[in-house]
Amino acid sequence: MQEARTGMRIGVGLGGDPTDDQLRQARQMGCAGIVLANPALPWQGGWAYDDLARLRERVESFELRLEAIQHTPLDEFDLIRLGLPGQEGALADYQATIRALGRAGIPSLCYNWRPNRLYRTGEAGGRGGARVTTFDNAQAGDLPLSHGRPYSAEELWATHDAFLRAAVPVAVEAGVTLALHPDDPPGVPLGGIARIMSSFDGFVRAASVAAELAPNGWGLLFCIGCWAEIGGTTEVLRGIRHFGPRGRIAYVHFRDVQGDAACFVECFPGEGVVDVTGVMRTLREVGFSGLIIDDHAPLMVGDSGWAPKSRAYQTGYLQGLLRAIEDLVPRPVRGA
Numbered sequence: 311m312q313e314a315r316t317g318m319r320i321g322v323g324l325g326g327d328p329t330d331d332q333l334r335q336a337r338q339m340g341c342a343g344i345v346l347a348n349p350a351l352p353w354q355g356g357w358a359y360d361d362l363a364r365l366r367e368r369v370e371s372f373e374l375r376l377e378a379i380q381h382t383p384l385d386e387f388d389l390i391r392l393g394l395p396g397q398e399g400a401l402a403d404y405q406a407t408i409r410a411l412g413r414a415g416i417p418s419l420c421y422n423w424r425p426n427r428l429y430r431t432g433e434a435g436g437r438g439g440a441r442v443t444t445f446d447n448a449q450a451g452d453l454p455l456s457h458g459r460p461y462s463a464e465e466l467w468a469t470h471d472a473f474l475r476a477a478v479p480v481a482v483e484a485g486v487t488l489a490l491h492p493d494d495p496p497g498v499p500l501g502g503i504a505r506i507m508s509s510f511d512g513f514v515r516a517a518s519v520a521a522e523l524a525p526n527g528w529g530l531l532f533c534i535g536c537w538a539e540i541g542g543t544t545e546v547l548r549g550i551r552h553f554g555p556r557g558r559i560a561y562v563h564f565r566d567v568q569g570d571a572a573c574f575v576e577c578f579p580g581e582g583v584v585d586v587t588g589v590m591r592t593l594r595e596v597g598f599s600g601l602i603i604d605d606h607a608p609l610m611v612g613d614s615g616w617a618p619k620s621r622a623y624q625t626g627y628l629q630g631l632l633r634a635i636e637d638l639v640p641r642p643v644r645g646a
Contacts, residue, residue, distance in 0.1 A: 316599055317599050317641075318593060318594060318598060318599060318600065318602060318632060318636070319342040319343070319600075319601055319602070319632075320340070320341060320342065320601075320602055320603070320625060320628050320629050320632055321336075321341045321342055321343040321344055321345060321374075321377060321601045321602070321603045322336045322339065322341050322344055322345075322603050322604065322621060322625055323344065323345045323346075323347065323380070323603045323604070323605070324336070324344050324345070324346055324347070324616065325346070325347055325616060326346060326347050326348045326349045326350040327349070327350040328344075328346065330372075332616060332618070333368075333369065333372040333374065334372060335618060335621070335622070336372070336374055337372050337373050337374055339621075339622055339625045339626065339629075340625075340629055341374060341625065342374070342375060342377075342601070343374055343375035343376065343377035343601055344369060344374050344375075344376060344377065345377060345378045345379070345380050345420075345561070345601070345603055346365070346369075346376065346378075346379050346380065347379075347380045347381060348379075348380065348381045348382065348383065348384075349362075349365055349379060351365065353382070353383050353386070353403075355402075355403050355406055356382075356403040356404065356405075356406035356407035356410060357382075357407045357410055357411075358410060359410040359413050359414055362410050362411060362413075362414035362416060363413075363414040363415075365414075366414055366415055366416055376416050377416075377417060377418060377561065377601045378416070378417065378418035378419065378420055378489065378531075378560070378561060378601070379411065379416060379418070379419050379420065380420040380491075380531075381420060381421065381422070382404065382407060382419075382421070384427070386400045386403065387400065387404075387421070388425050388457070390404065390469065390473055391423055391425045391466070391469055391470075391473075392425055392457060392461060392465075392469065393465065393468070393469045393472075397469075401473070401476045401477075404476075404477060405476065405477065405480045407419070408477060408480045408481050408484050408486050408488075409480065409483075409484050411484065411486050412481075412483075412484025412485045412486045413484070416486070417485070417486060417487060418486065418487045418488075418489050418560050418561065419481075419486055419487075419488055419489065420488075420489040420490075420491055420531045420560075421488065421489070421490060421491070422490065422491040422492070422493070422494075422507070423466060423470050423490070423493070423506060423507050424493045424494070424500075424503065424505060424507070425456070425457055425461070425503050426456045426457070426500045426501040426502075426503040427456070428450060428453065428456075428500050428501065429443070429445075429494060429495070430443040430444060430445045430495075430576075431444060431445050431446050431449040431450055432444045432445075432446070432449070434575055436575070436576075436577055436578070436608050437577065437578060437581060437608075439611075440578070440608040440609060440610050440620070441608060441609040442575055442576045442577060442608045442609075443575075443576050443606065444574070444575045444576070445495045445573065445574055446572075446573045447495075447497065447498065447571070447572045447573060448572075448573070450500055451498075453500060453501045454501065455501055455502040456500070456501030456502060456503060457501070457502065457503065459502065460499070460502035460503075461502065461503050461504060462504055463504040463506050465504075466503075466504050466506045467506055467515075470506070470516065470519075471519055474516075474519050474520055474523060474528065475523065478520055478523040478524055478527045478528050479523060479524065479527075481524075481527035481528065482524045482526060482527035486527070487526070487527060487528065487529055487560045488527065488528045488529070488560075489528075489529055489530060489531040489560035489561060490507065490513075490516060490528070490529070490530050490531060491507075491530075491531040491533055491536075491563075492507050492508065492513075492530075492533050492536035492537065492540075493505040493506070493507045493508045493536070494533065494535075494536050494539075495536075495539060495571055495574070496508030496509070496536055496539055496540050496571045497539075497540075497571040497572065508540060508571070509540060510540075510541075510545065510548060510549060510552070513530060513549065513553070514552070517530075517553070517556075517558055526557070528558075529553075529557070529558040529559055529560035530549075530553055530558055530559050530560060531560055531561060531562075531563065532549065532550070532553070532559045532560075532561070532562045532563070533562075533563040533565065533605065534546055534562065534563060534564050534565055534566075534584060534589060535563060535565030535566065535567050535576070535584075535605060535606065536563075536565075537549050538565075538566065538567050538582070538583050538584050539567055539569075539570055539571040539574055540570075540571055541570075542570070542583045542584075543583060543584055543585040543588060543589065546584060546589055547588065547589065547592050550589070550592045550593060550596055550598070551592065551596060554592075554593065554596030554597065554598050555596050555597065559593075559598055559600065560600065561600045561601040561602070561603070562593065562598070562600065562601070562602040562603070563603060563604075563605040564579060564586075564589075564602050564603065564604055564605065564628055565579070565584075565604070565605035565606055566578065566579045566580060566581065566582035566583070566584045566586065567582045567583060567584070568581070568582045568583060569583070570583075576606050576608065577608070578608060578623070578624065578627075579604070579624060579627055579628070580627070586631060587631065587634075587635070590631050590632060590635045591635050591639055594635050594636070594639050594641060594642075595639065595642060596642070597641070597642050602628060602632070604621065604624035604625055604627075604628060607620035607621050607624055608620050610623070
C-alpha cells in the first residue's frame with residue numbers, strides 16, 4: 311500500500327474511470343494523490359472490497375495514493391437524502407461500502423446533501439476565451455420540481471441527522487472519514503429542494519451532530535469556491551479558522567469565482583473574489599494537514615472532458631502557491 315504523506319499536499323481529481331494517461335499526468339504534475347468521482351465499479355449491496363482494493367492498487371502503480379472517493383451512486387443515495395422507500399436498504403449498502411473502503415485502505419468518502427443536481431445555468435467566455443461555467447439564480451428560480459414535490463429544510467435536516475447516526479460510528483470503526491461537500495450552488499431552494507448546507511451555521515449544526523457521535527470519522531470537504539459564493543474571502547477564512555483547528559477539514563477543493571451565490575462565473579484561481587494567498591496561508595496557520603485539489607477547470611484551447619491543459623495549469627499554480635507559503639510561514643506547533 312502506498313505510504314501516506316503527511317502535511318498539506320496537492321493532488322488532483324479524476325473521473326470514475328481514469329485513463330492511464332490521466333494517472334500518468336497526475337504523477338508528472340507532482341501530485342501526491344488523487345480523488346476519484348463515483349468510480350465505475352459494480353454497485354451490488356455497495357462497492358465490494360475486492361473491486362476497491364484493485365482500484366487502489368492500480369492508482370498506486372502510478373506512484374499515487376487514492377486519498378478519497380467523491381460520491382456514491384446518486385439514485386440510491388437519494389433514497390437516504392429524501393427519506394424515500396428503500397432508505398434502510400440504501401443505508402445498509404452505504405455502511406457496507408464504508409467498511410469496504412476502510413479495509414481497502416481508502417481513507418475518505420465524500421457526500422453532499424443536495425438531491426437537486428443542477429450545478430450551473432450556462433457557460434461564458436473567461437480569460438482569453440477559456441470556457442467557464444456560470445450560475446444565475448434568476449434563470450433557476452422557476453425550475454420544475456426535481457423530485458415530485460417540495461422538500462423542506464426540516465425534512466432534509468431530519469434525514470441528514472439519521473444518516474450521521476447510521477454512518478459515523480461505522481466510519482470511525484473502519485478508519486474512514488466522511489467528508490461533507492457544501493451545496494453547490496448554495497442558497498435558496500432549487501427544484502423545490504431546500505439547501506441546508508449553504509451557511510456557516512448549517513455546517514456548525516452538522517458538525518455538532520457528528521461530534522455527539524464521535525470525535526472523528528466526519529469532516530468537511532472544504533470547497534473554497536462554494537464558501538466564496540456564500541460570502542467571499544471573509545466567509546472562507548471564517549470557516550477555515552473555525553473548522554481547521556478542530557480537525558474537521560477532511561480535504562480541500564481550491565476554486566475561485568467572480569460574483570456571489572445569486573449570480574457567479576467560475577474562473578481561474580487568483581482572478582476572482584478569493585484571496586488565494588491568504589486562504590493558503592490560513593490553512594497552514596490553523597494546522598490543516600491534508601489534500602488540496604483544483605476544481606471545475608475552465609476549458610483552455612484544445613481542452614475537452616477532464617481538461618488536461620487547464621488541470622496542469624491550475625495544479626501547477628497550487629503547487630507554487632503552497633511551496634511559497636511553506637517557505638514563508640512557519641507551521642504551528644501543536645499545543646504551543
